Amino acid sequence: MNFLKYDVAIIGGGCSGLMTATAIVKNNPKLKVVLIEKNAKVGRKLLATGNGRCNLSNEHISPEFYFGSCAKHLHNVWEQYNCDFIRKYFSDLGLLTVSDNEGRIYPVSNSASSVLECMRNYYHYFGNVDELCNTVVKTIKSGYLLECIRTDNDTVRISAKYVVLACGGKSSPKLSTDGLGYDLLNSLYIRTSVLFPSLVPITCNDKLLNLLKGVRIKGNVSLMIDGNIVARHNGEIQFTEKALSGICVFQLSRLVNEYFMSKKQTDIKIALDILPQFSKQECKAFLVSRVQHFGKYTLDNLFDGLLQKKIALALYRKCGITDLNRKSATLNKKEIQLLSDTLKQWEFIPTSASSFENAQITAGGIISSEIDFTKMESVRYKHLYFGGEIIDIDGLCGGYNLHWAWCSGIIVARAIGG
Ligand SMILES: Cc1cc2nc3c(=O)[nH]c(=O)nc-3n(C[C@H](O)[C@H](O)[C@H](O)COP(=O)(O)OP(=O)(O)OC[C@H]3O[C@@H](n4cnc5c(N)ncnc54)[C@H](O)[C@@H]3O)c2cc1C
Numbered sequence: 001m002n003f004l005k006y007d008v009a010i011i012g013g014g015c016s017g018l019m020t021a022t023a024i025v026k027n028n029p030k031l032k033v034v035l036i037e038k039n040a041k042v043g044r045k046l047l048a049t050g051n052g053r054c055n056l057s058n059e060h061i062s063p064e065f066y067f068g069s070c071a072k073h074l075h076n077v078w079e080q081y082n083c084d085f086i087r088k089y090f091s092d093l094g095l096l097t098v099s100d101n102e103g104r105i106y107p108v109s110n111s112a113s114s115v116l117e118c119m120r121n122y123y124h125y126f127g128n129v130d131e132l133c134n135t136v137v138k139t140i141k142s143g144y145l146l147e148c149i150r151t152d153n154d155t156v157r158i159s160a161k162y163v164v165l166a167c168g169g170k171s172s173p174k175l176s177t178d179g180l181g182y183d184l185l186n187s188l189y190i191r192t193s194v195l196f197p198s199l200v201p202i203t204c205n206d207k208l209l210n211l212l213k214g215v216r217i218k219g220n221v222s223l224m225i226d227g228n229i230v231a232r233h234n235g236e237i238q239f240t241e242k243a244l245s246g247i248c249v250f251q252l253s254r255l256v257n258e259y260f261m262s263k264k265q266t267d268i269k270i271a272l273d274i275l276p277q278f279s280k281q282e283c284k285a286f287l288v289s290r291v292q293h294f295g296k297y298t299l300d301n302l303f304d305g306l307l308q309k310k311i312a313l314a315l316y317r318k319c320g321i322t323d324l325n326r327k328s329a330t331l332n333k334k335e336i337q338l339l340s341d342t343l344k345q346w347e348f349i350p351t352s353a354s355s356f357e358n359a360q361i362t363a364g365g366i367i368s369s370e371i372d373f374t375k376m377e378s379v380r381y382k383h384l385y386f387g388g389e390i391i392d393i394d395g396l397c398g399g400y401n402l403h404w405a406w407c408s409g410i411i412v413a414r415a416i417g418g
Contacts, residue, residue, distance in 0.1 A: 001156070002154070003156075004156060004159075005159050005160075006033060006158060006160045007033065007160065007162065008032070008163075009160035010163075010164040011036050011165050012167040013037030013039070013041075014037075014046065015406070016405040016406070017037075018035070018042060018043055018116070018120070019387075019413075020387055021127070022413075023410045023412075023414070024127070025128075027416075029127045031127075034130045034131075034158060035129060035132065036137055036158070038134070038135065039134075041133060044175055046115060048172075054115045055402065056115060056402045056403070057086045057399045057403040058398045060103045060398075061400065062078060065395050066393055067254060068193070068363060068365065068394055069193055069367050069393075070365075070391050070393040073368055074393065077373070083103075083403070089406070093118040093122050094122070095107055132148075132158075134151040134152075135149070135150050137184065139187060140163060144159065144163045144383070145158070146163070162416050165386050167182075167184065168389045169195070169390060170362050171361050172356070172357070179195070182390075185390070190366060190378065191370055192365055192392065193367050196258070196353065196362075196363050196364060198359060198360070198361045198394050199250040199360035199394075200250060200253045200360065201245035202245075203242055203351050204270065204348040206348050208314045209239055209241055210241060211310060211317070213241045214240075215238075215308055216239075216246070217311060218234075219274040220232055220233070220248075220273040221233055221246075221248045221249055222270070223256065224267075224268070233248035233252065234276065235248030244272075247398070251397055253354060256350050260352060261353065270348045271346065271348075273345065274307075274343055275344065280344050283340045283343055284337065284340040287340045290306075291328050291331055291336065295327060298325050299316065299321065300312075300324040302328045303315070318342055360401070361401050362389055365391045371391065374411075374415075375412070376408050376415065385415065386412075388408055389401070
């Protein structure tokens with residue numbers, strides 16, 4: 001049994017915990033800080049973000065892109081801790097960033113490891129931060145005294161004046177975030193809202209997915225409930241064996257999962273518009289003229305040059321057209337109408353809520369009434385702070401969630417001051 005004494009103990013060496021440690025060093029390098037991490041190394045999930053490129057913020061940070069009970073308390077936060085602030089903050093740590101044409105911010109190096117390195121370098125060179133990896137915090141006792149277990153089964157006790165809970169959520173447990181932080185919250189009677197996965201592929205029951213798997217196309221995706229469009233996003237749609245995927249699909253997944261949790265019996269559909277550059281009328285006119293021009297072609301070749309082969313094949317199947325050796329000129333008015341309608345509104349039925357397995361984020365978490373938002377401090381326990389995904393706030397895909405992980409870490413560090 002080891003006994004260690006620190007000023008600040010940060011539970012979770014993920015995105016928010018790393019930033020908390022860095023920001024504490026910026027404010028007061030003398031504070032003795034320990035970053036306690038279950039994994040063998042800190043920042044495991046950070047390295048996986050943005051497909052290894054780390055989409056660390058977004059030029060369009062705004063309350064409307066955040067959800068959960070805490071989102072409405074953060075209007076003022078986004079004014080102060082906006083995208084320029086975060087870019088400048090990272091630039092002071094030595095990390096240069098660029099934005100893409102959709103306002104997403106990435107490191108100039110195009111590598112998530114640069115983000116990790118700049119924080120670790122900073123706190124190792126300028127501060128007094130120890131990383132204690134392969135260590136799980138099991139209990140938090142008042143005082144504060146943390147009881148930890150190391151992977152070699154050794155136990156460690158850590159005393160600290162300030163404790164930061166930055167344990168992440170339950171999303172992507174393969175990256176070792178399996179919701180341990182919620183056990184700690186339960187033991188402290190800190191309330192959380194219902195947890196569910198967000199930013200995740202949407203499972204659909206459709207035989208055509210078998211044919212379409214592996215295909216990627218650009219288009220619009222709409223969530224329709226009872227025939228009304230409730231949300232729409234544009235981007236790359238990816239087909240997998242059992243699900244629709246891609247960032248634009250992820251953006252709808254929170255609403256789809258909420259729908260299934262509500263056990264509503266209403267009608268739910270995902271509609272793809274795979275020719276968004278044409279209006280409905282233009283699409284039909286275009287198809288009519290294509291049939292006139294290429295009437296001699298077999299149906300198998302009618303869409304060559306316009307659609308990927310697998311998409312064309314699935315489109316015909318969806319419309320019940322089976323003989324692809326027919327001449328295009330034989331398409332009747334009804335078939336042309338159906339093909340053109342399907343190109344503009346190709347419907348898939350989501351079948352179930354998605355699991356946490358492939359989710360990027362956990363919706364739900366510590367509810368707003370448990371938090372003093374000026375400091376991200378617990379209202380029940382003085383000097384106990386929260387950061388990142390463990391809180392009941394989640395954002396759209398596009399750098400919004402990491403932006404929150406950084407900002408909450410900086411707010412905590414400023415509150416701890418010194
Ligand atoms: C594949 C993927 C890609 C993503 N890409 C992006 C992106 O490009 N842009 C974006 O904005 N967001 C992205 N996200 C979301 C983003 O990763 C999260 O918002 C962010 O990691 C949350 O930071 P956090 O510090 O709260 O949690 P995490 O980064 O998950 O860190 C929590 C850490 O706490 C540790 N821990 C938990 N409990 C304990 C305990 N009891 N004792 C010790 N250690 C503990 C865990 O091991 C973990 O390392 C992505 C998520 C995934 C899964």
